[in-house]
Amino acid sequence: MADFSFNPAAANKASQYYDGHDYEVELSALPRTRAPSYTPGNSAFQDEDDISLINDRKSSKSGLGATERVVRVVSQTPTAASNRQKRRRLQGxxxxxxxxxxxxxxxxxxxxxxxxxxxxxxxxxxxxxxxxxxxxxxxxxxxxxxxxxxxxxxxxxxxxxxxxxxxxxxxxxxxxxxxxxxxxxxxxxxxxxxxxxxxxxxxxxxxxxxxxxxxxxxxxxxxxxxxxLDANDFSVATVNSDFLNGEPFYPFYPIPPTYSSGYQEDGTPKGYFNIADVPALRKVQSFFAQNYQNASAIQNLTNSDCIAAYGTSFISGHSHLLLVTSQKGNGSNHTVFSYEEVQTSSGAGPNDDWICTDSEEAQGTTNCDIGGARNNAATWTMYGAPIEYCLAQIAPSHCKLQxxxxxxxxxxxxxxxxxxxxxxxxxxxxxxxxxxxxxxxxxxxxxxxxxxxxxxxxxxxxxxxxxxxxxxxxxxxxxxxxxxxxxxxxxxxxxxxxxxxxxxxxxxxxxxxxxxxxxxxxxxxxxxxxxxxxxxxxxxxxxxxxxxxxxxxxxxxxxxxxxxxxxxxxxxxxxxxxxxxxxxxxxxxxxxxxxxxxxxxxxxxxxxxxxxxxxxxxxxxxxxxxxxxxxxxxxxxxxxxxxxx
Known part of the structure; x- marks a missing residue:
C-alpha cells in the first residue's frame, strides 16, 4: 500500500466519515496530543475499525516525524464489509x-x-x-x-x-x-x-x-x-314441618303490623299477604315435599351456615330456601308464616335485608349486618317465628370463563x-x-x-x-x-x-x-x-x-x-x-x-x-x-x- 501524508484537518474529516465507505482508514504514528480515546465495552461505536484506530493511536512514532500522520488505504472485500455490518447490528x-x-x-x-x-x-x-x-x-x-x-x-x-x-x-x-x-x-x-x-x-x-x-x-x-357469574333468583319461606309433609296452607299469612286495620281493595285484610296469588310457592312445596330427605337435592344448613350462604349479593350453588320453625300455625295459616321472592341477578344492590326482618335497627332498611346476624344465629327469628334450621335447594353452579x-x-x-x-x-x-x-x-x-x-x-x-x-x-x-x-x-x-x-x-x-x-x-x-x-x-x-x-x-x-x-x-x-x-x-x-x-x-x-x-x-x-x-x-x-x- 502506498503511504502519503496529509494535514490534520483532513485526517479528522476522514475519521469522521469513514463508516460506510468501501475502504478502511488506519492511522499510524499518531502523536498523543490529547488524552487517549475511550470506548465503552458494548458501545454502538465499537467495531474492528474503531479498535484499529485506537490501537494505532497508541503505537510508537514512525520515522516520518512527530507531526506527520500517515493513512493506509486498504481495499475491503464485499464479504468483509457484510460481516462488519452484521456484527454492528448486534452491538450496543x-x-x-x-x-x-x-x-x-x-x-x-x-x-x-x-x-x-x-x-x-x-x-x-x-x-x-x-x-x-x-x-x-x-x-x-x-x-x-x-x-x-x-x-x-x-x-x-x-x-x-x-x-x-x-x-x-x-x-x-x-x-x-x-x-x-x-x-x-x-x-x-x-x-x-x-x-x-x-x-x-x-x-x-x-x-x-x-x-x-x-x-x-x-x-x-x-x-x-x-x-x-351464575346469579340465582330464589324464594324464601318460613314454614313448619307440616309444610314439608304437603299440608295445605291458607290464602293469607300475617306480616308485621305496619298497616292500619281494615281491608285492601282486593279484599285482603290489611296486614296480610295473599299467598293464593303466588303459585310458585306450591311448586316449592311440591319439590321439598318430594326431596327434603334427598341429600343430593336438599342441603340441611344450620342457622349460621344458612345466613353465610344466602347473605351474599349473588347466590350461586343454591336456589329456593325454607326456614323451618317449630311454631304451630294460627287461625289464618297452619304451615306458612312468611314468603318472599328475592332477585339477585339484577345486580342492582344487595338483597339480603330479609335476613334482618326482625331486627329493629334494620327494619325497613337495606343495611343488614350479616356478621351480627351470624353471631346471633341461635336466636334468629322471622316475623316472630324462631328458626331452628334451613333447607336449601342445591343448584349446581355454572359460571363461565369468556x-x-x-x-x-x-x-x-x-x-x-x-x-x-x-x-x-x-x-x-x-x-x-x-x-x-x-x-x-x-x-x-x-x-x-x-x-x-x-x-x-x-x-x-x-x-x-x-x-x-x-x-x-x-x-x-x-x-x-x-x-x-x-x-x-x-x-x-x-x-x-x-x-x-x-x-x-x-x-x-x-x-x-x-x-x-x-x-x-x-x-x-x-x-x-x-x-x-x-x-x-x-x-x-x-x-x-x-x-x-x-x-x-x-x-x-x-x-x-x-x-x-x-x-x-x-x-x-x-x-x-x-x-x-x-x-x-x-x-x-x-x-x-x-x-x-x-x-x-x-x-x-x-x-x-x-x-x-x-x-x-x-x-x-x-x-x-x-x-x-x-x-x-x-x-x-x-x-x-x-x-x-
Whole structure:
C-alpha cells in the first residue's frame, strides 16, 4: 500500500466519515496530543475499525516525524464489509432493540395462537365466546391466573416499547452538532420527548406509532378474558314441618303490623299477604315435599351456615330456601308464616335485608349486618317465628370463563404495529445514535466539539441564558475562543436530587401525588358507600377481588349488549393506562438520575465504566416486576363480571 501524508484537518474529516465507505482508514504514528480515546465495552461505536484506530493511536512514532500522520488505504472485500455490518447490528443499542423486537414478536405469536384456538374450538356469539363452563371456584382460579399472565405480557410489551422509544429519540452525533450550531441542545441517555422534534422525521413517526399503540393495549388487554357469574333468583319461606309433609296452607299469612286495620281493595285484610296469588310457592312445596330427605337435592344448613350462604349479593350453588320453625300455625295459616321472592341477578344492590326482618335497627332498611346476624344465629327469628334450621335447594353452579374476540383482534393489531416498528428501527436506522452516556463520552473524546472548545466549565445555565455565548457573534458555526467567566460551581458533595431537573422532579412527584389522591378519594367513596350495607363490618369481609353488588360502580354507562361491555372495559382499565404513564414518568426520572451519577463518576476516573453503556433505563428486572405488580393489583381492584340469570 502506498503511504502519503496529509494535514490534520483532513485526517479528522476522514475519521469522521469513514463508516460506510468501501475502504478502511488506519492511522499510524499518531502523536498523543490529547488524552487517549475511550470506548465503552458494548458501545454502538465499537467495531474492528474503531479498535484499529485506537490501537494505532497508541503505537510508537514512525520515522516520518512527530507531526506527520500517515493513512493506509486498504481495499475491503464485499464479504468483509457484510460481516462488519452484521456484527454492528448486534452491538450496543441494536442488541437491545433486537431483544425487544423478539420479545414483542413472541407475545404476538402467543396472542395469535390463543385467538385462533379460541375462535376455532369455542366459537363466539356477538363477539363473545365461552371457553369454560363449570364450577365457579374453577372459573375464579383460571381467571386469576390468566389475568396474571396477561399483565405480565403487557408489562413486557411496555418495557420493550419503552426501550425502543428511547433508542428512537436518541440523537446522532450529526444531529447534536446541528443543534449546537443553532445554540440548542439535546438529551442523551434518557427518554426525551423534547428530542422527537429534533431527530429525523422517520424516527419520530416510529416513536409516535409505538406510543399510540400502547394506549389500546392497556385499555383493553386486561379485559380480553372475563368471567360470567351464575346469579340465582330464589324464594324464601318460613314454614313448619307440616309444610314439608304437603299440608295445605291458607290464602293469607300475617306480616308485621305496619298497616292500619281494615281491608285492601282486593279484599285482603290489611296486614296480610295473599299467598293464593303466588303459585310458585306450591311448586316449592311440591319439590321439598318430594326431596327434603334427598341429600343430593336438599342441603340441611344450620342457622349460621344458612345466613353465610344466602347473605351474599349473588347466590350461586343454591336456589329456593325454607326456614323451618317449630311454631304451630294460627287461625289464618297452619304451615306458612312468611314468603318472599328475592332477585339477585339484577345486580342492582344487595338483597339480603330479609335476613334482618326482625331486627329493629334494620327494619325497613337495606343495611343488614350479616356478621351480627351470624353471631346471633341461635336466636334468629322471622316475623316472630324462631328458626331452628334451613333447607336449601342445591343448584349446581355454572359460571363461565369468556373472552371477547373484538378485544383480542384489537390487541393483536396493536402488537403487530409494535413489532413492525421495532424491526424497522433495527434495520432502517443506519446512523450510529448516542443512546447512552457512554456512547456520548466515546464520541466526544474521539472527536471534540469545536463549538464548545475551551468551555469545559460551561453549565446548562449558559445554554439557557445565551444568546449562544459559546459561538462567535455573527459567525455561523465558528467557535468563540474568548474565555467566559465561571457561572456554575459544582458542589463538593453531589446529592441524588441534583441528578434531575427541578421540573422533572415536580412533574413526577405531582403526577404520583395526584394519582394517590385520586385513588384515595375513590377508596373513600367506595368504603363510605359500602358501609351503608356493611353496618360495622370491615370492607375486607367482602373478599379480595370478590364480586359484590355492594361495591358496584354506577356512573350511568350502558350495562347491556356490546356497548355495555365496551364501556365497562374502558372504565375498568382506565387505571391501567394511568399506571403505565406513571411508569414511564418515574422510569425516566430514575434513569436520568442514574445517568448523571455515572457521568459524574467518570470525571474522577481514567476510563469509561463498563456500565456506562448499559445505563439506559431502570433495570428491566426491577421495572418489569414493579409494572406487573401495579397492573395486577389494579386488575384485581376493578373487576369486570357479567351476570348470567
Amino acid at each position: 443499542w441494536r442488541f437491545g432493540v433486537a431483544c425487544s423486537a423478539t420479545m414483542a414478536s413472541s407475545v404476538l405469536i402467543l396472542n395469535l395462537i390463543l385467538a385462533i384456538v379460541a375462535a376455532v374450538k369455542f366459537g363466539s356469539e356477538n363477539g363473545v365466546g365461552t371457553a369454560f363452563t363449570g364450577s365457579c371456584a374453577t372459573v375464579n382460579s383460571w381467571a386469576t391466573w390468566l389475568h396474571i399472565v396477561i399483565n405480565a405480557l403487557s408489562s413486557l410489551l411496555l418495557s420493550a416499547s419503552n426501550y425502543t422509544m428511547q433508542c428512537l429519540c436518541s440523537p446522532t452525533r450529526k444531529e447534536i452538532d446541528k443543534a449546537h450550531a443553532k445554540g440548542d441542545w439535546m438529551d442523551v441517555g434518557v427518554a426525551s420527548v423534547r428530542n422527537i422534534w429534533r431527530v429525523r422525521w422517520t424516527r419520530g413517526v416510529l416513536w409516535w406509532c409505538l406510543a399510540l399503540s400502547s394506549v389500546p393495549i392497556h385499555l383493553l388487554y386486561n379485559s380480553a378474558i372475563f368471567k360470567t 373472552f371477547s374476540m373484538q378485544i383480542l383482534i384489537t390487541v393483536i393489531l396493536m402488537n403487530v404495529c409494535k413489532s413492525v416498528c421495532m424491526f424497522l428501527t433495527l434495520y432502517r436506522q443506519k446512523d450510529a445514535t448516542l443512546v447512552t452516556i457512554g456512547d456520548a463520552l466515546s464520541s466526544f473524546l474521539d472527536r471534540p466539539d469545536p463549538l464548545t472548545k475551551d468551555r469545559c466549565l460551561m453549565a446548562k445555565v449558559d445554554v439557557h441564558n445565551g444568546p449562544l455565548r459559546w459561538r462567535a457573534s455573527g459567525v455561523k458555526n465558528t467557535p468563540n475562543t474568548k474565555p467566559l467567566p465561571v457561572t456554575y460551581y459544582a458542589p463538593l458533595r453531589r446529592r441524588w436530587f441534583a441528578g434531575a431537573t427541578v421540573l422533572r422532579w415536580c412533574i413526577t412527584i405531582g403526577l404520583c401525588t395526584a394519582a394517590l389522591i385520586t385513588a384515595g378519594t375513590l377508596l373513600g367513596i367506595g368504603v363510605g358507600g359500602t358501609q351503608t350495607y356493611l353496618s360495622g363490618q370491615s370492607v375486607f369481609s367482602l373478599g379480595f377481588g370478590a364480586v359484590d353488588s355492594r361495591s358496584l360502580i354506577d356512573v350511568g354507562l350502558p350495562q347491556y349488549g356490546a356497548s355495555g361491555l365496551l364501556s365497562s372495559v374502558l372504565l375498568a382499565n382506565l387505571p391501567q393506562a394511568i399506571v403505565s404513564f406513571l411508569y414511564l414518568t418515574y422510569n425516566g426520572l430514575f434513569t436520568y438520575v442514574r445517568a448523571r451519577d455515572r457521568n459524574t463518576r467518570f470525571a474522577d476516573s481514567t476510563q469509561v465504566h463498563a456500565t456506562m453503556s448499559r445505563i439506559q433505563q431502570v433495570r428491566h428486572g426491577w421495572s418489569a416486576q414493579a409494572a406487573a405488580g401495579h397492573h395486577t393489583a389494579w386488575s384485581t381492584t376493578y373487576v369486570i363480571s357479567r351476570l348470567d340469570q
